Amino acid sequence: MAEYQLYCFAQSGNAYRAALMLNLIGADWAPVFVDFFGKGVQRTPEFRAEVNEMGEAPVLVHGAKKLSQSGVILTYLAERSGKFQPQGEDERLEALRWIIFDNQKVNGYLGPYRFLRIFAKPPGNPVVLEFLKGRIDNSLSILDKRLAKSPFLIGDKPTIADVSLVAYLYYPPDEFGFDIAALHKNIATWLDRIKKLPGWVHPYDLMPGHPLQR
Numbered sequence: 022m023a024e025y026q027l028y029c030f031a032q033s034g035n036a037y038r039a040a041l042m043l044n045l046i047g048a049d050w051a052p053v054f055v056d057f058f059g060k061g062v063q064r065t066p067e068f069r070a071e072v073n074e075m076g077e078a079p080v081l082v083h084g085a086k087k088l089s090q091s092g093v094i095l096t097y098l099a100e101r102s103g104k105f106q107p108q109g110e111d112e113r114l115e116a117l118r119w120i121i122f123d124n125q126k127v128n129g130y131l132g133p134y135r136f137l138r139i140f141a142k143p144p145g146n147p148v149v150l151e152f153l154k155g156r157i158d159n160s161l162s163i164l165d166k167r168l169a170k171s172p173f174l175i176g177d178k179p180t181i182a183d184v185s186l187v188a189y190l191y192y193p194p195d196e197f198g199f200d201i202a203a204l205h206k207n208i209a210t211w212l213d214r215i216k217k218l219p220g221w222v223h224p225y226d227l228m229p230g231h232p233l234q235r
C-alpha cells in the first residue's frame with residue numbers, strides 16, 4: 022500500500038492542489054476515487070462519518086491521520102518533506118494569506134463558476150454566473166499584478182502558496198469560456214514556470230475520473 026492515499030477526482034481543482042503537491046515532492050501516493058458526479062459519494066452519511074464530516078474532497082490519509090482542507094494538506098506535506106515550505110514567520114504568514122485569498126476569492130469563485138457552466142444540470146442562472154465572473158476578473162487581476170513582482174508568489178522559489186493558487190488554472194479554457202493565460206500575461210509565465218517543475222502533471226492525467234462518464 023502507498024504511504025499516502027488521496028481522496029480525489031480529476032475535475033476537482035481543490036483536490037489537484039494536494040495531488041500536485043504529492044507529485045512535486047515525490048511522495049509515494051495513490052488516489053482513492055471520489056465518485057462526485059455519479060453517486061455523489063461525498064454527500065453520503067458513510068463518507069461524512071468515516072472520511073470527512075465536511076463532505077468534501079480532497080482528503081489525505083497518512084497512517085492514522087485523515088486531513089481535509091487543501092491548505093492544511095499542503096502545510097502538512099511541506100512540513101514533513103521540507104519542500105515548498107515558506108521560510109520564517111513572515112513568509113509563512115504571507116503564504117497563508119495567499120492560500121486564504123485563493124480559497125475564498127480566486128479558485129473559490131472559479132470552481133463554482135466552472136461547475137455551474139459545464140457540470141450542473143440545469144446549468145447555473147446567468148445572473149449568478151455574471152456575478153461570479155466579475156469577482157473572478159477582479160481576483161485574477163490582483164494575482165497577475167502580484168506576479169509582476171517576482172517569479173513565484175513569495176520571491177524566487179515556489180512555495181505551497183503557488184501550489185494552491187494554480188488549482189483550477191490548468192483546466193482547459195473552454196471549460197471557463199475564457200482563456201485565463203491569454204488575458205493575464207504574468208499568470209501565463211508563472212503557470213509555465215510551475216509546469217516545468219519536476220513532477221508536474223496535468224490534473225486530468227493525475228487524478229481518476231477523466232473523461233467524465235455521466
Ligand SMILES: N[C@@H](CCC(=O)N[C@@H](CS)C(=O)NCC(=O)O)C(=O)O
Pocket residue numbers: 032033034035036063076077078079089090091092124132
Ligand atoms: N476549501 C476546500 C474546498 C473543498 C471543496 O469544496 N471540494 C469540492 C470538490 S472540488 C467538494 O467536495 N464539494 C462538495 C460540496 O460542496 O458538496 C479545500 O480547499 O479543500
